[in-house]
Amino acid sequence: MVNPDIKKNSNHIIEITGMTHEGLGVGRIDNFAIFVDGAIKGELVEIKIIKVSKNYAVGKLMRILKPSESRVNPSCPVFKRCGGCSLQHMDYKAQLNFKTELVRENMKRIGKLDDVIVHDTIGMENFMNYRNKALYPVAAVKGKTVAGFYAKRSHDIIEHDSCDIQDVISTRIKKIVHKFIVENGISAYHESTGEGTIRHIMTRIGFKTGEVMVVLVINADDLPMKVKKRLVEILTEEVLEVKSIYLNINKKITNTILGDTNKLIYGKEAISDFIGNLEFRISPLSFFQVNPVQTEVLYNKALEYAGLTGNETVFDLYCGIGTISLFLSQKAKKVYGVEVVEDAVRDAKENARINGINNVEFFAGKAEEVVPVIYAQGVRADVVAVDPPRKGCDQTLLDTLVEMQPERIVYVSCNPSTLARDLGYLSERGYKAHEAQPVDMFPQTHHVECVTLMSRVKD
Numbered sequence: 001m002v003n004p005d006i007k008k009n010s011n012h013i014i015e016i017t018g019m020t021h022e023g024l025g026v027g028r029i030d031n032f033a034i035f036v037d038g039a040i041k042g043e044l045v046e047i048k049i050i051k052v053s054k055n056y057a058v059g060k061l062m063r064i065l066k067p068s069e070s071r072v073n074p075s076c077p078v079f080k081r082c083g084g085c086s087l088q089h090m091d092y093k094a095q096l097n098f099k100t101e102l103v104r105e106n107m108k109r110i111g112k113l114d115d116v117i118v119h120d121t122i123g124m125e126n127f128m129n130y131r132n133k134a135l136y137p138v139a140a141v142k143g144k145t146v147a148g149f150y151a152k153r154s155h156d157i158i159e160h161d162s163c164d165i166q167d168v169i170s171t172r173i174k175k176i177v178h179k180f181i182v183e184n185g186i187s188a189y190h191e192s193t194g195e196g197t198i199r200h201i202m203t204r205i206g207f208k209t210g211e212v213m214v215v216l217v218i219n220a221d222d223l224p225m226k227v228k229k230r231l232v233e234i235l236t237e238e239v240l241e242v243k244s245i246y247l248n249i250n251k252k253i254t255n256t257i258l259g260d261t262n263k264l265i266y267g268k269e270a271i272s273d274f275i276g277n278l279e280f281r282i283s284p285l286s287f288f289q290v291n292p293v294q295t296e297v298l299y300n301k302a303l304e305y306a307g308l309t310g311n312e313t314v315f316d317l318y319c320g321i322g323t324i325s326l327f328l329s330q331k332a333k334k335v336y337g338v339e340v341v342e343d344a345v346r347d348a349k350e351n352a353r354i355n356g357i358n359n360v361e362f363f364a365g366k367a368e369e370v371v372p373v374i375y376a377q378g379v380r381a382d383v384v385a386v387d388p389p390r391k392g393c394d395q396t397l398l399d400t401l402v403e404m405q406p407e408r409i410v411y412v413s414c415n416p417s418t419l420a421r422d423l424g425y426l427s428e429r430g431y432k433a434h435e436a437q438p439v440d441m442f443p444q445t446h447h448v449e450c451v452t453l454m455s456r457v458k459d
């Protein structure tokens with residue numbers, strides 16, 4: 001039963017003894033968990049209870065009585081409200097420790113993997129302005145067109161121009177497009193009614209090439225010709241790096257940001273970037289890691305864990321535009337990549353061509369459907385790399401891998417809990433998880449990327 005003292009609007013002094021995976025502080029009163037946004041493990045804080053439910057309460061941070069040594073002043077003025085960064089109040093070393101602990105804890109609690117070695121998280125030297133992709137929601141709020149960032153756990157938009165983790169070019173483009181929308185009287189999208197035109201402004205930047213793509217997501221089939229022409233003129237005159245401008249058509253009432261149809265209104269179909277010595281073509285819908293500096297660190301680790309000698313057949317599942325496939329192909333006999341987004345597969349094939357790589361083959365489709373088919377046709381992998389979305393691998397796929405028995409599985413993941421779940425599943429079926437290397441792809445946020453090595457236990 002909830003302690004009767006823990007009621008809405010009551011104040012308490014508690015010690016923060018842990019943190020959630022989203023970076024909220026956790027304290028306890030009579031063993032009853034209280035989540036406190038903005039509090040750091042080790043702190044003594046005064047809170048006001050703002051919500052009580054059956055198993056936990058939520059406290060608002062009122063005063064910090066004993067601050068953590070890792071507490072710093074967040075540089076962003078909207079940090080407390082914005083849903084983007086969640087750890088800006090912790091120094092960078094503490095952020096990295098938080099991520100390492102998160103991976104360790106998930107391995108133990110979810111995967112029941114007590115002996116996997118979790119290395120310290122590899123951080124960045126320059127941990128601000130690292131993102132190569134920005135998405136700014138645009139909306140009509142009380143008759144005014146606003147563009148900015150989603151507030152924490154909501155779709156309310158915080159009006160703010162700059163973002164500490166975005167490339168400064170994205171900030172410039174957002175301001176230009178926002179001003180253009182307002183000055184030309186183009187309506188902004190209204191989530192609740194489904195009316196209005198402009199939904200999102202997206203930018204993608206080639207870190208090494210400097211090329212920029214701008215995508216305007218619209219709730220319409222097109223924009224008037226003169227509007228498109230003027231937008232192109234303004235953007236290309238004011239930001240010389242802009243090499244590609246698209247309209248993305250999304251007329252569905254949905255939280256999914258991008259629609260399926262793209263209309264190129266200026267320049268190149270795709271921009272390009274380099275990871276290591278490999279060049280990649282990036283089109284509007286394709287997945288491309290958002291932190292190019294750390295991507296190279298991550299992929300080099302994946303390559304090391306793959307332990308290739310040049311004789312192996314490799315599967316790269318959930319391969320996106322073939323980035324890991326091409327990295328691995330340099331040391332493998334043959335690589336098969338599988339990816340569900342057809343545009344990404346087209347990019348992957350083009351990327352292989354651009355880089356003069358001939359020992360790769362790509363398949364469009366779901367990994368859990370394609371792999372059983374190619375395996376049944378007699379293609380067996382010695383090494384498998386998987387890099388699924390946050391929900392992790394489909395169980396059918398894991399079962400096919402268990403049947404196929406590759407020597408090594410290199411699992412790249414942006415979600416430690418589904419990673420631990422899948423490693424646990426494979427551990428009970430003839431695989432051993434040896435080591436995990438978290439890589440900080442998302443400084444200032446609670447997200448962490450991790451690459452893990454598993455190998456088949458010999459009979």
Ligand SMILES: C[S@@+](CC[C@H](N)C(=O)[O-])C[C@H]1O[C@@H](n2cnc3c(N)ncnc32)[C@H](O)[C@@H]1O
Pocket residue numbers: 287288289317318319320321322323324338339340341344365366367368387388389414
């Ligand atoms: C985390 S991304 C990794 C992409 C790539 N490995 C990289 O590093 O850029 C996950 C990819 O899985 C794709 N995907 C999602 N579900 C899939 C499925 N069932 N089968 C194959 N690919 C899938 C997504 O489209 C996305 O490109």
